[in-house]
């Protein structure tokens with residue numbers, strides 16, 4: 001949990017990929033700030049668990065199983081969230097998949113999955129709430145992009161391309177939504193030790209014939225600040241970006257990553 005909390009009582013957040021890692025962190029932080037949270041995830045049980053955590057801590061939450069590649073399912077989830085809480089103030093388009101690391105392993109199906117979830121899924125998610133936010137003339141949209149969207153590399157190429165597309169989509173959508181008072185920004189996490197990142201570390205370490213801890217120690221040493229991004233760094237930034245203090249911040253890609261954007 002972020003060390004500072006802003007008061008978001010009466011607000012409602014809709015989160016994709018909310019059942020794990022960074023999305024779970026966003027959900028818990030929003031609830032700690034007083035917002036009701038619509039926790040959606042492809043993994044419905046994971047969404048249920050996070051919603052139960054929020055309710056157990058005294059908050060309000062609704063869990064829904066949603067695949068962000070399914071436009072109709074998103075529309076149903078947005079309608080269900082509005083029916084339950086009356087409105088959606090904040091959208092976290094966060095769900096993502098990594099895809100294969102090595103260039104020669106990438107199949108056409110891998111391209112489809114990574115692009116369907118990471119960029120088409122983000123676009124469909126935003127579209128599902130856009131009319132509601134335009135009609136209310138308020139709203140905050142936050143994408144979870146990545147430092148990999150701005151930095152070239154020989155690994156996880158479809159992932160990098162999809163995240164670069166998310167950054168352009170963020171700027172374009174910011175132009176569409178600006179006349180309605182809706183801000184649109186992207187957070188670019190650095191290496192954050194979520195289940196996605198830990199399984200990548202596990203696979204890469206095995207390929208290199210070293211332990212996962214040895215791989216992670218080497219990876220951290222290549223970050224200028226020498227440490228991984230923590231979920232709290234991301235949730236603290238997110239709560240600021242949805243707060244009244246950030247009303248004119250839009251079209252930005254913000255990287256609370258300790259310098260990973262410039263490291264190898």
Ligand SMILES: NC(=O)c1ccc[n+]([C@@H]2O[C@H](COP(=O)([O-])OP(=O)(O)OC[C@H]3O[C@@H](n4cnc5c(N)ncnc54)[C@H](O)[C@@H]3O)[C@@H](O)[C@H]2O)c1
Pocket residue numbers: 016017018019020021022023040041042043046066067068069094095096097117121144145146147148188189190191192193194195196197
């Ligand atoms: N962990 C990192 O180092 C890191 C760095 C930069 C960006 N990111 C991004 O952060 C976001 C969250 O990743 P994370 O690290 O928390 O990973 P995670 O694997 O812990 O969580 C991702 C969640 O997304 C869900 N999901 C996957 N496909 C989905 C789909 N089609 N529809 C709905 N939900 C789906 C998964 O079930 C999972 O709960 C992703 O967009 C990821 O690309 C992560």
